[in-house]
Amino acid sequence: MFKSHIDKSTGFEKRFENAGTIVYENSAEASKSVAKEIADLIRVRQAQKQPCILGLATGSSPKGLYAELVRMHKEEGLSFKNVVSFNLDEYYPMEPDSINSYVRFMKELLFDQVDILPENYHIPNGMLSKEGIADYCDQYEAKIEALGGIDLQILGIGGNGHIGFNESGSLQNSKTRLVALDHVTRVAASNDFSGLNNTPRTAITLGIKKIMEAKRVILMAWGERKSNIIKASVEGAITNQVPASYLQEHNNATFVLDKEAGSKLTRINTPWLVEKIEWTDKLIRKAVLGLALHLNKPILMLTDADYIENGMSDLLANSGPAYDVNINIFNKLQNTITGWPGGKPNADDSKRPERAEPAKKRVIIFSPHPDDDIISMGGTFKRLHDQGHEVHIGYQTSGNIAVADDEALRFASFVCDYNNKFGIKNTEAEDIYKRAVTFLKNKKSSEIDTEEVRYIKGLIRKGEARATCHFIGIPDEQIHFMELPFYETGAIKKNPIGIADVKMTSDLIEKIKPHQIYAAGDLADPHGTHKVCLDAVFEAVKRLKPEKYMKDCWVWLYRGAWQEWGVDEIEMAVPMGPGQVLEKRKGIFKHQSQKDGVVFQGTDSREFWQRAEDRNRETAELYDQLGLSHYAAMEAFVRWIY
Numbered sequence: 001m002f003k004s005h006i007d008k009s010t011g012f013e014k015r016f017e018n019a020g021t022i023v024y025e026n027s028a029e030a031s032k033s034v035a036k037e038i039a040d041l042i043r044v045r046q047a048q049k050q051p052c053i054l055g056l057a058t059g060s061s062p063k064g065l066y067a068e069l070v071r072m073h074k075e076e077g078l079s080f081k082n083v084v085s086f087n088l089d090e091y092y093p094m095e096p097d098s099i100n101s102y103v104r105f106m107k108e109l110l111f112d113q114v115d116i117l118p119e120n121y122h123i124p125n126g127m128l129s130k131e132g133i134a135d136y137c138d139q140y141e142a143k144i145e146a147l148g149g150i151d152l153q154i155l156g157i158g159g160n161g162h163i164g165f166n167e168s169g170s171l172q173n174s175k176t177r178l179v180a181l182d183h184v185t186r187v188a189a190s191n192d193f194s195g196l197n198n199t200p201r202t203a204i205t206l207g208i209k210k211i212m213e214a215k216r217v218i219l220m221a222w223g224e225r226k227s228n229i230i231k232a233s234v235e236g237a238i239t240n241q242v243p244a245s246y247l248q249e250h251n252n253a254t255f256v257l258d259k260e261a262g263s264k265l266t267r268i269n270t271p272w273l274v275e276k277i278e279w280t281d282k283l284i285r286k287a288v289l290g291l292a293l294h295l296n297k298p299i300l301m302l303t304d305a306d307y308i309e310n311g312m313s314d315l316l317a318n319s320g321p322a323y324d325v326n327i328n329i330f331n332k333l334q335n336t337i338t339g340w341p342g343g344k345p346n347a348d349d350s351k352r353p354e355r356a357e358p359a360k361k362r363v364i365i366f367s368p369h370p371d372d373d374i375i376s377m378g379g380t381f382k383r384l385h386d387q388g389h390e391v392h393i394g395y396q397t398s399g400n401i402a403v404a405d406d407e408a409l410r411f412a413s414f415v416c417d418y419n420n421k422f423g424i425k426n427t428e429a430e431d432i433y434k435r436a437v438t439f440l441k442n443k444k445s446s447e448i449d450t451e452e453v454r455y456i457k458g459l460i461r462k463g464e465a466r467a468t469c470h471f472i473g474i475p476d477e478q479i480h481f482m483e484l485p486f487y488e489t490g491a492i493k494k495n496p497i498g499i500a501d502v503k504m505t506s507d508l509i510e511k512i513k514p515h516q517i518y519a520a521g522d523l524a525d526p527h528g529t530h531k532v533c534l535d536a537v538f539e540a541v542k543r544l545k546p547e548k549y550m551k552d553c554w555v556w557l558y559r560g561a562w563q564e565w566g567v568d569e570i571e572m573a574v575p576m577g578p579g580q581v582l583e584k585r586k587g588i589f590k591h592q593s594q595k596d597g598v599v600f601q602g603t604d605s606r607e608f609w610q611r612a613e614d615r616n617r618e619t620a621e622l623y624d625q626l627g628l629s630h631y632a633a634m635e636a637f638v639r640w641i642y
């Protein structure tokens with residue numbers, strides 16, 4: 001745990017952080033510590049025979065907190081009888097028992113599992129008439145005031161910096177009110193509502209004023225995708241464009257973060273600007289590359305003055321002059337570039353990212369969804385195959401929820417038409433088609449597809465994945481559809497990783513005994529599927545570690561669909577020429593169901609092939625900018641040492 005104490009008079013970090021932050025190793029640890037603070041407060045109030053007034057949030061961020069509070073209630077006898085709570089917000093309109101209502105969320109995750117009195121919890125009412133909302137909101141605030149205000153307010157943060165549903169533009173003295181939701185907020189929520197069209201446009205939210213009046217505020221944020229907005233909120237100017245930045249003016253607010261969410265804070269991202277540090281190889285590389293990019297200079301053009309003027313004179317004192325530091329880092333970066341991702345046979349490999357031996361390697365590429373292999377590492381995939389390695393693909397999930405309904409109908413009707421044309425009596429296929437048509441026509445938003453429809457959708461994606469593999473030249477026996485069970489809920493919400501997922505993963509590794517494993521280290525995937533798939537690979541590899549063949553097995557992590565490795569992290573960069581970029585694009589096009597506006601578009605309106613090309617080009621441009629060779633595109637990898 002790294003704690004930031006801000007010394008208001010002299011503090012170093014004050015230059016950067018204008019609000020308290022605590023960064024934990026992971027969200028589980030962080031949630032536990034917040035739960036403990038809440039539990040302590042509840043107990044103090046109990047001893048004083050006073051109510052404890054909590055402000056509560058929904059969304060993904062507080063889930064671990066509520067789970068821990070429930071555990072404390074069940075195992076440690078923490079009572080909620082003196083708790084009075086006020087939730088931040090509710091969609092409008094929204095029926096309380098709807099699957100997406102915050103009432104339901106709170107009841108399922110907390111209220112129904114502890115002994116809070118039903119009359120003591122408050123959640124804005126999503127069923128009011130429009131005319132009644134203003135009065136209702138005034139009363140909501142009046143109730144809070146009558147109890148002496150909120151003792152402890154829990155917040156999450158939106159990608160745009162919203163707190164509650166106080167979107168960008170909300171004023172610091174804003175009241176509890178009906179608000180229109182930002183497009184980005186609706187896009188983020190659209191997964192839960194099966195598409196943007198079904199996602200509410202408005203919500204009732206507690207205003208910023210009441211949040212700021214809370215005696216204590218804890219904002220929780222997890223994951224890399226929150227890192228930029230956390231930096232803006234904590235270190236940036238106080239602005240209504242980033243409502244969380246108002247918390248800089250609160251005298252008892254803390255941003256509780258996991259490592260990833262805190263990763264862009266200056267003291268973590270560029271610690272040498274904040275304090276004296278121990279210069280490790282990793283930090284030197286990060287600092288030098290960051291400096292070159294910041295000054296828009298190739299590495300070899302950095303001067304002593306550049307280092308000194310940018311807070312790195314101690315590095316120069318130890319490892320300088322600039323020329324020496326530059327050349328060292330330049331060479332390191334140069335050595336990451338290879339057109340031989342499986343190792344170059346008969347070459348000196350002492351400075352190459354991969355071993356030359358064995359010349360023909362067995363490789364498993366784990367692909368969380370059926371298109372991640374080609375999107376994220378299509379160029380490398382093809383290179384590995386073309387260079388004679390035995391490449392196996394493990395498609396970890398069916399990806400069936402990402403297929404649109406009309407796409408499923410198109411394929412089902414194809415089977416029926418085909419059968420009719422050739423007189424194939426397959427009434428069962430027709431029955432399935434008819435059932436699918438009836439189901440999909442009447443499908444309500446958030447309704448889970450029937451197993452048959454899911455199967456059809458899964459088949460579509462399987463066919464596309466196979467088409468990509470054939471395009472590369474991979475034979476059928478090297479294509480493995482794993483269909484990990486954690487994914488097969490039919491809903492966006494997946495099960496946590498289970499023993500079966502790990503076992504299926506280790507079974508495949510054991511069967512192939514690979515020299516290389518590629519896995520998606522793309523942790524910003526909004527549904528978390530990539531994270532679970534990666535955890536399954538990590539766990540399987542750890543369990544298999546004692547096996548003899550694992551001594552020869554290297555694990556490489558790729559990224560690409562949602563984010564890219566930082567240039568300072570890259571350990572292998574596989575360059576591509578313009579022709580190879582086009583080949584890769586054709587491979588991605590095999591995934592027709594994921595083209596032209598997909599079910600899960602996210603906030604990025606580009607298609608997957610465009611995102612991949614942009615990222616790969618950007619990586620190549622970074623290398624160019626740093627003074628290395630200029631390629632059309634580059635796929636980047638980081639090695640995971642286990």
Ligand code: F6R
Nearest residue numbers: 057058059060061156157158164
């Ligand atoms: C929820 C709320 C929102 C969320 C925010 C982050 O009650 O008011 O501000 O806290 O949108 O959502 P997650 O935690 O899902 O990333």
